[in-house]
Amino acid sequence: MQLPPALCARLAAGPGAAEPLPVERDPAAGAAPFRFVARPVRFSREHQFFEDGDVQRHLYLQDVLMQVADVPEKPRVPAFACQVAGCCQVFDALDDYEHHYHTLHGNVCSFCKRAFPSGHLLDAHILEWHDSLFQILSERQDMYQCLVEGCTEKFKTSRDRKDHMVRMHLYPVDFRFDKPKKSRSPASAEAPGDSGERSEGEAMEICSEPVAASPAPAGERRIYRHRSVSELVLKPVLNMCLVLRILGCTWAAALLILNSER
Amino acid sequence: MWSVQQFLRQAQRGTEEKEREGALVSLRRGLQHPETQQTFIRLEGSMRTLVGLLTSNQALLQLEAARCLHELSHSEQSTVAEACLPATSYLLTYLSGHSSDFIELCLYTLGNLIVESEAVRRQLLPQGIVPALAACIQSPHVAVLEALGYALSQLLQAEEAPEKIIPPASASSSILASTLPQHMLQMLQPGPKLNPGVAVEFAWCLHYIICSQVSNPLLIGHGALSTLGLLLLDLAGAVQKTEDAGLELLACPVLRCLSNLLTEAAVETVGGQMQLRDERVVAALFILLQFFFQKQPSLLPEGLWLLNNLTANSPSFCTSLLSLDLIEPLLQLLPVSNVVSVMVLTVLCNVAEKGPAYCQRLWPGPLLPALLHTLAFSDTEVVGQSLELLHLLFLYQPEAVQVFLQQSGLQALERHQEEAQLQDRVYALQQTALQG
Numbered sequence: 001m002q003l004p005p006a007l008c009a010r011l012a013a014g015p016g017a018a019e020p021l022p023v024e025r026d027p028a029a030g031a032a033p034f035r036f037v038a039r040p041v042r043f044s045r046e047h048q049f050f051e052d053g054d055v056q057r058h059l060y061l062q063d064v065l066m067q068v069a070d071v072p073e074k075p076r077v078p079a080f081a082c083q084v085a086g087c088c089q090v091f092d093a094l095d096d097y098e099h100h101y102h103t104l105h106g107n108v109c110s111f112c113k114r115a116f117p118s119g120h121l122l123d124a125h126i127l128e129w130h131d132s133l134f135q136i137l138s139e140r141q142d143m144y145q146c147l148v149e150g151c152t153e154k155f156k157t158s159r160d161r162k163d164h165m166v167r168m169h170l171y172p173v174d175f176r177f178d179k180p181k182k183s184r185s186p187a188s189a190e191a192p193g194d195s196g197e198r199s200e201g202e203a204m205e206i207c208s209e210p211v212a213a214s215p216a217p218a219g220e221r222r223i224y225r226h227r228s229v230s231e232l233v234l235k236p237v238l239n240m241c242l243v244l245r246i247l248g249c250t251w252a253a254a255l256l257i258l259n260s261e262r
Numbered sequence: 263m264w265s266v267q268q269f270l271r272q273a274q275r276g277t278e279e280k281e282r283e284g285a286l287v288s289l290r291r292g293l294q295h296p297e298t299q300q301t302f303i304r305l306e307g308s309m310r311t312l313v314g315l316l317t318s319n320q321a322l323l324q325l326e327a328a329r330c331l332h333e334l335s336h337s338e339q340s341t342v343a344e345a346c347l348p349a350t351s352y353l354l355t356y357l358s359g360h361s362s363d364f365i366e367l368c369l370y371t372l373g374n375l376i377v378e379s380e381a382v383r384r385q386l387l388p389q390g391i392v393p394a395l396a397a398c399i400q401s402p403h404v405a406v407l408e409a410l411g412y413a414l415s416q417l418l419q420a421e422e423a424p425e426k427i428i429p430p431a432s433a434s435s436s437i438l439a440s441t442l443p444q445h446m447l448q449m450l451q452p453g454p455k456l457n458p459g460v461a462v463e464f465a466w467c468l469h470y471i472i473c474s475q476v477s478n479p480l481l482i483g484h485g486a487l488s489t490l491g492l493l494l495l496d497l498a499g500a501v502q503k504t505e506d507a508g509l510e511l512l513a514c515p516v517l518r519c520l521s522n523l524l525t526e527a528a529v530e531t532v533g534g535q536m537q538l539r540d541e542r543v544v545a546a547l548f549i550l551l552q553f554f555f556q557k558q559p560s561l562l563p564e565g566l567w568l569l570n571n572l573t574a575n576s577p578s579f580c581t582s583l584l585s586l587d588l589i590e591p592l593l594q595l596l597p598v599s600n601v602v603s604v605m606v607l608t609v610l611c612n613v614a615e616k617g618p619a620y621c622q623r624l625w626p627g628p629l630l631p632a633l634l635h636t637l638a639f640s641d642t643e644v645v646g647q648s649l650e651l652l653h654l655l656f657l658y659q660p661e662a663v664q665v666f667l668q669q670s671g672l673q674a675l676e677r678h679q680e681e682a683q684l685q686d687r688v689y690a691l692q693q694t695a696l697q698g
Contacts, residue, residue: 001555001594003548004587010545011498017539018585020577024617026657033686036650038612040571042525045473052560053514057466060511068370069336071329095363100321102361118358149358150393169388171351176317
């Protein structure tokens with residue numbers, strides 16, 4: 001198929017439309033027995049017209065998927081340890097370390113050291129577990145946000161939220177990243193390793209670092225006792241701001257949470 | 263020889279992490295075989311154990327467990343895909359993590375599972391797969407974007423997609439209601455940031471959305487026509503520069519998207535900018551047609567489909583065909599196949615039906631000899647379309663009649679006068695020729 005030499009030049013030149021020649025139709029053009037009508041054609045999803053192109057697409061995907069399934073040989077490096085304080089894992093491949101870092105040290109709660117798979121779940125955890133302001137507000141309004149991305153529903157209790165996630169979003173009843181908080185008794189401090197529901201696979205919120213008898217001050221745990229109003233408001237705000245600063249958020253974000261009570 | 267059960271037990275309860283990881287690696291290799299997949303899914307508690315490892319705090323076990331799941335996702339048995347249902351909420355959760363390799367793996371696994379089972383799709387939609395995928399599109403990693411495009415294309419290809427997955431009115435946030443369409447179009451904008459592997463996936467996604475004909479005016483409103491038009495120009499440029507065999511993978515869905523979008527009424531009524539008017543599109547299309555002719559003739563019909571849709575209602579594009587001397591190259595495609603012949607003749611009819619000014623430019627030249635040639639074909643549709651074109655040519659360019667007669671045109675017509683679908687038109691043309 002020979003193309004005119006000027007065609008490439010036309011492609012390279014600027015945009016423009018041809019000045020159309022005058023259109024002048026004779027009614028005899030469409031008169032029977034002739035039936036041609038100029039019209040754009042539409043093909044729907046299942047049309048046979050697409051068969052050849054679809055086959056090529058399918059073959060291409062087969063190749064891609066085969067490459068994905070092939071796990072490449074990891075390039076090995078001299079063994080090195082994770083640099084995060086308290087973590088004693090050793091690696092001999094950089095990819096392994098990268099995944100370890102993101103999984104265990106990427107979204108970690110600074111209060112209880114639990115690790116989460118995403119910033120979204122970490123944020124929810126901090127709010128619900130470590131923020132007394134949240135607790136106060138939740139007595140008056142629905143504060144437990146559905147954990148499914150894109151769902152804006154909020155609930156009175158974490159139990160209600162779980163029911164919603166199971167019923168509406170078909171989440172598993174034992175979803176690992178929605179553990180209910182421990183019951184609130186005045187003297188109970190929560191140790192990070194203390195999960196009575198620990199499953200065989202060791203649910204992810206629990207950090208792998210060996211937990212020595214925790215010297216962490218009880219003040220970081222949720223303990224109900226009478227506090228003055230200013231304490232009730234100020235300390236959670238400061239906690240929240242500290243956390244948010246760690247997460248790279250601004251004062252504005254801190255205020256947003258406080259403003260949730262209008 | 264260890265059994266599936268033994269590998270699982272070792273993975274779950276082994277003391278050394280390396281041993282546990284090794285057990286999962288062995289399990290994964292076994293799961294490449296259908297019989298082992300069946301054994302696995304029939305074993306009580308096996309998926310529960312695997313999910314436990316998938317959500318464990320040991321990153322490497324998690325990764326290997328995900329790879330086992332990925333192997334299972336390759337199965338063509340929907341029972342195996344359905345056995346993976348307990349894992350889907352976690353696969354989706356991990357899409358908002360930060361480990362790009364892991365996210366890529368989860369995306370391919372999800373894409374595979376989506377294809378195999380409607381039950382899986384019925385669960386993934388309320389679990390929020392569309393928002394989860396929409397969040398992934400912000401990833402800076404090319405491999406993640408390509409995997410995302412793949413998973414999305416599989417979701418969009420589902421039979422129930424036009425009713426349940428694409429439209430804005432769908433219950434659990436649909437594709438068109440999300441930011442995905444705009445982002446997809448961004449991935450298709452030509453320029454230094456265009457990645458071919460990523461573009462291919464999103465072009466196919468767009469094709470599935472467009473040919474479902476759910477809400478194409480919305481896409482036109484997002485600039486789909488101009489983005490795809492520019493991409494077509496870019497492809498033609500690329501085709502000229504390299505012998506890259508992969509370009510047709512992107513060209514095919516782009517052609518389909520453009521062709522289908524051009525049938526929307528929105529194209530006609532919306533103001534100038536939304537429409538496709540640039541003559542360079544015709545030039546680009548012919549460069550691609552030549553590329554297909556040499557490398558991938560099965561795609562010629564798709565290219566000619568676009569040419570039909572460009573020229574049908576556009577005097578400007580018809581004029582371009584004439585002024586850029588593209589009639590002769592078009593005629594060179596006639597011998598390829600009957601389907602291609604019919605389409606070439608249809609495009610020529612699009613030009614000829616616009617009247618004498620157009621037919622004058624078709625005459626004299628290679629058109630009449632070509633028509634005499636196609637009249638000798640046995641395919642009824644090819645001959646029928648030739649008759650239509652001849653009729654237009656005789657009507658608007660009467661001088662052609664004499665030459666037709668001199669070139670034994672009547673004998674060419676006579677061959678078909680018994681054919682039911684053709685005889686009326688043959689007769690009419692015979693009359694015209696004899697009177698002229």
